Amino acid sequence: MVLQTETEEKIIASAEKLFYQRGKAGCSMQDIANDAGINRTLLNYYFRSKDQLFEAVFRKAMGSFVPSLASILHSDITFQEYVPAMVETVIDTLIENPQIPTFVLQELSSNPARMPQIIREMGINPAIAKKKMAADGVLPADQNYDSIQLIINILSLCIFPFAARPVIIDILFDGDNDAYIAAMKERKKLVPGMVKQFMMQNPSK
Amino acid sequence: MVLQTETEEKIIASAEKLFYQRGKAGCSMQDIANDAGINRTLLNYYFRSKDQLFEAVFRKAMGSFVPSLASILHSDITFQEYVPAMVETVIDTLIENPQIPTFVLQELSSNPARMPQIIREMGINPAIAKKKMAADGVLPADQNYDSIQLIINILSLCIFPFAARPVIIDILFDGDNDAYIAAMKERKKLVPGMVKQFMMQNPSK
DNA sequence: GTCTATATTGTGATAGAC
DNA sequence: GTCTATCACAATATAGAC
Numbered sequence: 001m002v003l004q005t006e007t008e009e010k011i012i013a014s015a016e017k018l019f020y021q022r023g024k025a026g027c028s029m030q031d032i033a034n035d036a037g038i039n040r041t042l043l044n045y046y047f048r049s050k051d052q053l054f055e056a057v058f059r060k061a062m063g064s065f066v067p068s069l070a071s072i073l074h075s076d077i078t079f080q081e082y083v084p085a086m087v088e089t090v091i092d093t094l095i096e097n098p099q100i101p102t103f104v105l106q107e108l109s110s111n112p113a114r115m116p117q118i119i120r121e122m123g124i125n126p127a128i129a130k131k132k133m134a135a136d137g138v139l140p141a142d143q144n145y146d147s148i149q150l151i152i153n154i155l156s157l158c159i160f161p162f163a164a165r166p167v168i169i170d171i172l173f174d175g176d177n178d179a180y181i182a183a184m185k186e187r188k189k190l191v192p193g194m195v196k197q198f199m200m201q202n203p204s205k
Numbered sequence: 206m207v208l209q210t211e212t213e214e215k216i217i218a219s220a221e222k223l224f225y226q227r228g229k230a231g232c233s234m235q236d237i238a239n240d241a242g243i244n245r246t247l248l249n250y251y252f253r254s255k256d257q258l259f260e261a262v263f264r265k266a267m268g269s270f271v272p273s274l275a276s277i278l279h280s281d282i283t284f285q286e287y288v289p290a291m292v293e294t295v296i297d298t299l300i301e302n303p304q305i306p307t308f309v310l311q312e313l314s315s316n317p318a319r320m321p322q323i324i325r326e327m328g329i330n331p332a333i334a335k336k337k338m339a340a341d342g343v344l345p346a347d348q349n350y351d352s353i354q355l356i357i358n359i360l361s362l363c364i365f366p367f368a369a370r371p372v373i374i375d376i377l378f379d380g381d382n383d384a385y386i387a388a389m390k391e392r393k394k395l396v397p398g399m400v401k402q403f404m405m406q407n408p409s410k
Numbered sequence: 411g412t413c414t415a416t417a418t419t420g421t422g423a424t425a426g427a428c
Numbered sequence: 429g430t431c432t433a434t435c436a437c438a439a440t441a442t443a444g445a446c
Contacts, residue, residue, distance in 0.1 A: 007411080022315045025230040028439065039413060044441060046411095102314040105368055109307040110227045112371035119376065126376050148377045149388065149395060152366050160361035163310055163368060166317035171324065171331050172353045183354065190354060190407070197402040202395070212429080234422065244431060249423060251429095 008046050010036040015057050020099040023106050024054050058107060059118065061100050065093045066122040073129045082132075083154065084192040090158040091188050095181065101163035146202050153198060157191045213251050215241040220262050225304040228311050229259050263312060264323070266305050270298045271327040278334045287337075288359065289397040295363040296393050300386065306368040351407050358403060362396045 004012075014035035018027040029050055033040040047053035072086050094100065108115050133147050161168060161184060173179045209217075219240035223232040234255055238245040252258035273294050277287065299305065313320050338352050366373060366389060378384045 156365035160365040
């Protein structure tokens with residue numbers, strides 16, 4: 001990590017906060033400057049344009065979870081260890097940074113092409129991940145339909161509860177945030193169990 | 206449904222398209238007018254303000270799935286029939302309207318309080334739904350922890366694959382949209398199977 | 411590095427002619 | 429119902445003083 005000036009850090013912190021909450025178009029440079037308690041023109045001095053400031057925030061957000069995912073996806077552990085490791089990593093990351101899913105999905109909707117591109121840039125190779133699952137004998141190489149559903153299930157069960165966090169806390173937990181967090185931690189054990197069941201129930205054809 | 210003028214319909218169609226894609230702040234009244242091929246001031250004539258136009262679009266989006274969910278949640282079928290019915294309804298709705306999850310989650314992030322409010326307005330009563338699950342003996346009334354995880358699982362498995370649609374199609378289906386749709390239809394059987402396993406594996410304590 | 415001042419364009423909204 | 433003209437204001441961005 002490159003050393004940053006104090007001002008630069010304040011800008012990033014405020015930009016993250018506001019972009020996460022309201023999206024790229026939902027807040028102005030002035031809003032960010034106000035939140036950071038600095039002059040608005042400093043944002044242009046440090047990041048040149050709103051686009052480039054947003055880009056910095058977006059890449060930082062992606063960088064907070066893609067590399068850890070990538071290392072697991074490409075590691076040498078067996079598939080049986082693989083699923084709990086992935087689930088734990090993702091959920092722990094999201095407990096720390098619960099707003100990331102909504103933020104990323106939001107950007108995804110106005111710019112569908114960019115996220116897959118960045119994921120690849122950051123070192124996730126779908127082909128390698130699929131081959132790994134095949135190599136462990138969990139799923140055969142010539143039939144990847146179920147393995148795709150498996151990945152979709154894992155990601156859904158881990159990420160969605162954070163993407164829909166406000167409604168879930170309000171409707172299902174009657175506003176109790178601590179109970180919500182506890183339930184998310186519980187899911188680190190729950191989800192691998194469900195996924196294991198899924199694999200037994202849907203053997204590769 | 207009230208009869209609408211042709212112009213009004215064009216406005217709603219374009220507003221839906223652009224709000225879904227870029228969010229409320231991500232497109233201007235001018236953008237919408239251009240897309241509809243009409244004069245910008247007509248938007249104000251028909252909907253008075255951007256806020257009210259957005260409100261109309263948002264409520265229409267919620268109205269496309271909340272009532273069907275509500276009718277199942279409060280129906281008299283047993284819990285065993287309940288899950289597949291709910292899954293089928295949700296997935297079918299989302300195949301028709303795949304952009305709704307992202308759109309709703311987006312708005313949710315800038316305005317966390319409004320969605321739970323509208324859900325209740327539209328007739329979903331969380332207390333009734335929980336009691337129903339208890340009454341069928343699936344889960345006891347005095348212990349609703351597992352029933353909450355169950356609901357989270359169902360919603361996650363049904364909704365997330367649509368919220369993350371662009372990445373999933375690109376990374377997991379190599380851009381093949383038809384394969385994606387086929388997989389989503391397949392999930393109408395897959396998801397209830399997983400959920401059933403979950404209930405057997407995690408009996409209420 | 412930080413400020414003031416300013417250029418330029420875009421925004422939502424309304425009044426009033428037709 | 430639909431248009432033109434116009435309002436007041438907010439946006440991003442840059443030039444230039446300190």
